[in-house]
Amino acid sequence: MKFDLLKNIENGGCSAKLSAALLKEALQYFPKPDNPNLLVNIDTHDDAGVYKINDEQAIIQTTDFFPPVCSDPYEFGQIAAANALSDVYAMGGEVITALNILMCPADFSVECLREILKGGNDKVIEAGGVIVGGHTLDDKAPKYGLAVTGLVHPHQIITNSSAKPGDILILTKPLGGGVIMAGKKINEIGDTEYRLVLENMKQLNRNASQIMQKYKVKCATDITGYGLLGHALKMAEGSGVSMKIHSQNIPLFDGAYKLIKIGCIPNAAFRNQEFAQKDCRLEKSVAYENKMLLFDAQTSGGLLISAQANNVGKITHDLIHSGYPHTAIIGEVMNKKEYFIHVD
Amino acid sequence: MKIVDAKGMQCPKPLILTKKALDELSENDTLKVIVDNEISKINICRFLEDQGMQVKCKSIGNIHEILVIKSGLVFEDGVSEESCATDVLKENNYIIAFQKDKLGEGPEYLGKLLIKGFINTLPESTVLPYCMIFINSGIYLALKDSSVIDSLKKLETKGVEIIACGTCLDYFNKIDELGVGKVSNMYEIIEILSNSAKVIYP
Numbered sequence: 001m002k003f004d005l006l007k008n009i010e011n012g013g014c015s016a017k018l019s020a021a022l023l024k025e026a027l028q029y030f031p032k033p034d035n036p037n038l039l040v041n042i043d044t045h046d047d048a049g050v051y052k053i054n055d056e057q058a059i060i061q062t063t064d065f066f067p068p069v070c071s072d073p074y075e076f077g078q079i080a081a082a083n084a085l086s087d088v089y090a091m092g093g094e095v096i097t098a099l100n101i102l103m104c105p106a107d108f109s110v111e112c113l114r115e116i117l118k119g120g121n122d123k124v125i126e127a128g129g130v131i132v133g134g135h136t137l138d139d140k141a142p143k144y145g146l147a148v149t150g151l152v153h154p155h156q157i158i159t160n161s162s163a164k165p166g167d168i169l170i171l172t173k174p175l176g177g178g179v180i181m182a183g184k185k186i187n188e189i190g191d192t193e194y195r196l197v198l199e200n201m202k203q204l205n206r207n208a209s210q211i212m213q214k215y216k217v218k219c220a221t222d223i224t225g226y227g228l229l230g231h232a233l234k235m236a237e238g239s240g241v242s243m244k245i246h247s248q249n250i251p252l253f254d255g256a257y258k259l260i261k262i263g264c265i266p267n268a269a270f271r272n273q274e275f276a277q278k279d280c281r282l283e284k285s286v287a288y289e290n291k292m293l294l295f296d297a298q299t300s301g302g303l304l305i306s307a308q309a310n311n312v313g314k315i316t317h318d319l320i321h322s323g324y325p326h327t328a329i330i331g332e333v334m335n336k337k338e339y340f341i342h343v344d
Numbered sequence: 345m346k347i348v349d350a351k352g353m354q355c356p357k358p359l360i361l362t363k364k365a366l367d368e369l370s371e372n373d374t375l376k377v378i379v380d381n382e383i384s385k386i387n388i389c390r391f392l393e394d395q396g397m398q399v400k401c402k403s404i405g406n407i408h409e410i411l412v413i414k415s416g417l418v419f420e421d422g423v424s425e426e427s428c429a430t431d432v433l434k435e436n437n438y439i440i441a442f443q444k445d446k447l448g449e450g451p452e453y454l455g456k457l458l459i460k461g462f463i464n465t466l467p468e469s470t471v472l473p474y475c476m477i478f479i480n481s482g483i484y485l486a487l488k489d490s491s492v493i494d495s496l497k498k499l500e501t502k503g504v505e506i507i508a509c510g511t512c513l514d515y516f517n518k519i520d521e522l523g524v525g526k527v528s529n530m531y532e533i534i535e536i537l538s539n540s541a542k543v544i545y546p
Contacts, residue, residue: 182356186356264360265359270387
């Protein structure tokens with residue numbers, strides 16, 4: 001009998017993320033760490049922490065785990081791992097080691113467990129890293145992910161707080177993955193469309209990260225649970241700039257727009273809207289469907305890259321030919337204006 | 345008015361049904377959506393308000409009724425009763441159905457003493473029921489000369505709906521002696537019981 005991982009899962013993948021507003025409040029009065037070697041801390045809500053070991057090396061540390069996004073355990077393992085590894089790539093690093101984090105019920109099938117771990121292991125190997133151990137817990141709803149350590153040269157760290165006015169914004173993967181996942185649960189989406197999203201979620205952001213290093217990009221983030229506008233907002237806030245996003249240029253998964261049109265909008269998109277919309281100015285011309293897709297939570301989404309204008313042609317060309325055919329120029333960075341994000 | 349009953353459904357299904365009904369609705373017609381979870385309620389309200397429509401929301405326990413007029417015209421009284429987005433989840437999501445005039449089995453004297461204590465303590469309880477139903481000999485508790493009538497009145501002023509079974513009042517010939525709440529029929533009682541997350545039978 002094939003075990004369906006999605007049974008009893010309400011919020012899979014990055015939609016299971018706690019709301020950003022709640023987290024912000026909880027961390028409000030935390031003392032700021034005062035360590036000169038801590039190059040990137042939680043201040044700017046970046047993708048990972050970065051700690052300098054010596055003048056040549058800094059380690060990137062990050063963790064991510066979540067409930068199943070799909071029925072197949074091997075694919076779930078791959079997606080959860082690709083998603084966790086992504087934070088290292090968003091910081092411009094390479095993966096060195098990873099630890100498994102796994103929760104599942106005590107009566108979970110051995111095959112299932114093995115498949116999840118195999119999926120994770122295969123992705124870490126593909127990333128050029130190695131799994132050195134992990135921790136498991138008995139828990140009703142399965143959850144899987146990794147704690148990852150990466151390496152980066154201290155001068156080559158890519159943060160989410162270094163966007164400069166005049167930069168161009170590039171997005172490497174389509175949006176709408178969360179909508180398609182919700183549509184799958186209620187049988188409103190075709191298999192072809194669904195498979196395409198799964199394959200995209202499994203895809204590492206490694207090539208994209210290497211392309212960023214090749215062109216000396218300084219600012220990027222990966223698009224996950226807070227949706228494009230949520231992550232763009234953190235980037236604009238952290239960088240002290242405003243951003244213009246052209247909703248018509250956003251690459252979308254096939255079928256996502258149609259699903260939103262019938263009202264298939266996942267809760268996570270509403271949650272992201274709640275926290276991010278007040279800092280966004282949306283032109284009247286932006287259709288409701290497009291707006292909600294900009295708030296759609298992605299699991300193992302693409303990179304949002306803020307690149308110097310003179311390199312944009314080369315960067316997008318390289319991305320399109322390195323496994324990210326949907327790469328698109330979606331906006332630009334401006335001096336700080338009334339709103340952090342302007343959408344037209 | 346068109347009604348969408350989306351009880352028992354999880355997000356995004358209730359929203360899909362709402363959207364569909366709204367599309368089919370003629371201009372200025374009213375749509376009523378019934379859901380039984382907070383997330384669906386909030387999301388539907390956000391969706392409708394985002395379309396520029398004015399939304400009215402009524403929550404009884406975990407049952408939420410959302411009223412909206414197509415085209416976003418303002419309701420006649422001009423003010424929405426409560427803003428959906430800021431509405432807090434009501435904790436009093438249970439009802440109590442009294443089927444007799446005593447508590448538990450055993451000596452009658454003890455049972456009556458206990459039910460008196462039960463009802464007299466209730467107004468001080470942190471989480472009140474949203475409705476109390478009196479059936480069969482339970483109706484004696486809600487009569488004018490009942491020993492707990494003051495507590496029931498107090499509960500009523502605190503917003504607890506009190507309902508007595510009309511057939512039962514008739515049977516005991518006490519229809520004129522009801523001291524609190526309103527007389528109701530089996531249809532309404534079934535509706536209330538079946539819509540509640542929790543029913544306590546003392």
